[in-house]
Amino acid sequence: MKMERAGFDWLLKMAWRDSRASGKRLLLFMASIVLGIAAVVSIQSFSINLKGNIALQSKALMGADYRIDSNQAPTPRVAEIIDSLGGADASAVSFPSMVVFPKSGNTKLAGIRGIQGNYPFYGELETKPVEAALNYQKQGGALVDATLMLQFGVKTGDSIKVGNVVLPISGTLVSAPGTNGVGASIAPPIWIPYEKIEETGLVQTGSRIGYDFYFVAEPDQELEELDRLVDPMLDVENADLDTHISTGQRLGRSYENFGKFLNLVAFIALLLGCVGIASSVHIYIKEKLSAVAVLKCIGATRKQTFLIYLIQIFGMGFFGGFLGVLTGLMLQQLFPLLLEGYLPFDVEIDIAPQAIGVGLILGVLMSVLFALSPLLGTWFVSPLQVLRAQGDSSKGSLISRVAVLSAILIFVYGFAFWLLKDGWYALFFVLGIMLVFMILGGIAVLFMRLIKRYFPKTWDFSARQSLLNLFRPNNQTTVLILAIGVGTFLISTLYFTKDILLAKTSIEGTSKAPNLVLMDVQTDEKEVAAKSIMASGLEVLDNIPIITMRMHQIKDRPVREIILDSTSTINRWILHHEFRVTYRDELIDSETSQKGSWPSQASTDNSAIAISLAENVANDAQVDIGDKLIFNVQGVLMETVVANIRTVDWARMQINFSILFPKGVLENAPQFHVLTTNVPDAAASANLQRKLVKEFPTVSVIDLRQILTVVEGILNKISWVINFMAFFSILTGIIVLIGSVRTSKYQRIKENVLLRTLGAKSKQLLKIAALEYLYLGLIGSGIGLVLAFCSSFLLAQFIFETAFIPSWQPFVIVLPMITLLVLSIGLFNSRTVLRSSPLAVLRNEAN
């Protein structure tokens, strides 16, 4: 039975003809793809741009080709190495210090940088006026951070007091390499000429000073090779060499996790889009089954009918992907605005070809995969259906359904793996998502069963009808609860997590917890500073001595030897770090003893001094109870033994230490002090700061409430972006909702007409619809909220290790808002159903 048959071009033609007249029905399908793809592409493209910008701007971020830095004045060996490299082209000394604006008497903690040479060599030192960047060194003036100038109402030409020296303000520092970001919010940058540093009198023993030496490389200089050769030599001297490449890579890594998290949120929006696709294609194909039967009846094969709709879905996936890519590329322009201040540089947004490719492929893949199950239905439709309605023959075989489900799971896993680059994380993520979906789906099914079983027969007519609608044939209850639930889950988890983070950093205004910290108080200033605080009617809450020291020997190996041993797995920071250590006789609130016991007093015999290590230090140094450590305390070697290992809650806003000595050992060592007090308000804080800075120019005062404001600001910025992404999932949920209302529209019209013919009033019909959407909104958002509550509780317990005090916002704002949204959309879309005239519908039925 051989004859010429219609070819692929006919299939294309049929797919086009059919979709041409199905435009409206496919709108929701397209919207689901567009939203999902837009979310992924915008985040992907932005991440790629971010990485690209970091790589491109790495020189501008550093301001030089490479840099040698150290937290101590360069040793003779370091100076020798710097000389052997041809000498630094510029250098800088940096430290935090209080500054005073003499005009107003206001004070503020700032990041002082004394610059020598023509730094920066790359990037821009942007000042106002522009010439200030060139003149400040000659004029012996200061460049002051723009926000600081604004905050304290200072103008160019005014003066600023740094330590003992008063400098004219040459201009506003708008931007300079490495001066943006979180650090700059806490201690805004002030640039002064290097020569003035000495005059400030702020560089003293115990001060936290950073020394940077900047170099411009020869055109053919191999920076990576230089890094490999010189860095180990500098390591021994507690100095470090960073090239602009390695700095860029490090910076890129620090934003990677944030990017990954956003990607996952976008991925959830994409998954919801997939739910939307599956739901709309299911209804779409169901409507097409009679046409499929006709085509089969007049001679089309199963393969031909299947391919017509597969081509159609493929085409729509591609087109939807294209629109999604366009939307995503437009959306990514918003990210730099949303993240302003969080990123340490300006991100120039470009079109990332990789993101476009991913968007288009994803559009096709998600469309085809999630449409495959209903599409397979066309394969099993009998042509006999043209003569009489058949039972549901469109479900296909079990094997085909399992194959489709497996393909979907592989796709989801593959995509998660591509995003996370870690097989296990991807697996856990997919399992987690499945769990959330399963719980939401399970509760939806359970809810419908419970209603069926315990149906409230005594309720009034409208209430009963609205409940019946939830488990009518072809109901979308499960899909809607899934979509609304996942959206609510995301938004609420975000709120709860933000609360957990803020709760950890918040300071009770009424309590006597310290909120003003005086750093770098010299021993001879300690008593006077304390008196000064008390003279202001305030209490000195803590007076903590601090001694700086470095590790000299771990167990029986000198640190110098370990540094040179490339096989050693001891964490490198331990070997170079200058530890700030205190001594006291008891553990404080933020500390919990894990191992061993804490001897509050040093033993009087000549045995090694028993010390306590924070758990992370013990782990990184690979030491345990009983191991010996020798410290270099400013030239004096001190033998110690690990007697106690404790956990420290670093997130608490208080002075914490990684190494703790007992009393009776370090009292006579060179030390400085940290004093804390509690000031009742901002005015009292400002007054005290003014007074202290005047009396003790080297003391830095940190107002913890200001830091909290900065932290809160950053969290708010991040949560804005996450909210923005969660909005996508909610929006996709809305699309699914509109879709479900539309697909059940004709069934609802028929039912409403019947009810109206039997005497139901419009008000009753409206009440039925309103109640139905109210139930859906309440259940979906309610379950999402409960799941968010549980997951946040687990996060608080196991990740943040803190008590979980849930915020009221999700309960009072998110739940009612989402419910109201569902209700409004449901009613808005039902208006044609409610307005339909019974006669018109009955006539259509007759036709």
Next chain:
Amino acid sequence: MSKILNVDGLGKTYTSGSRALTVLDAISFTIEAGETFAIVGPSGSGKTTLLGLCAGLDQPDRGYVELCGTRLSGLTEDELALLRNREVGFIFQNFQLLPTLTALENVIVPIELQGAKNPTKVGMDLLAKVGLEERFHHYPSQLSGGEQQRVALARAFSSKPSILFADEPTGNLDEGTGEKVVELLFDLNKEAGTTLVIVTHDLELAQKTQKILQLKGGKIVAHKITAES
């Protein structure tokens, strides 16, 4: 004349729960090429089931059907589709036009399926014959019931089938429109020399065919030759 349809010992039983319902039993008849043939009977007599089996839309439980010399029982779903496309035309009570295709596109689908290179001319001529030259680009929803059935007629004849099955062709039309459609059906059939099998409960329509097969309870109760022959 050669046999175009040979039905022998045909039976079909449906199972509903534990109950078996025999809708056709021991049906045998033949139709010669070019004949017009009616299958009549009350509702539930098995007329439509018989039409489905004869057209290869369903498989019998007993007996066999030979259509255009091919025994249908051994054919796969796709082979049956090919046979229908080449040899069979259909007209249905509820028109069964593809709603997303225009009138012209509906008419040319069967010939496109055969791989015809320029089917539009054939489609336009056929639509003109059924009086729809002004409706080429209208969608089914923009046409009246009578117009839709005329498009279905044009579609049924477009592939020049050997046999045409019509299931209650006037069932959804008013009397006047129904008469015009029947007139067109017989005219086109005469012109094409196609074998016509009509399933109907309208005895007046059945009388227009050469032979009538009367069914009741799934069995043949009469097989007569009408005055038309």
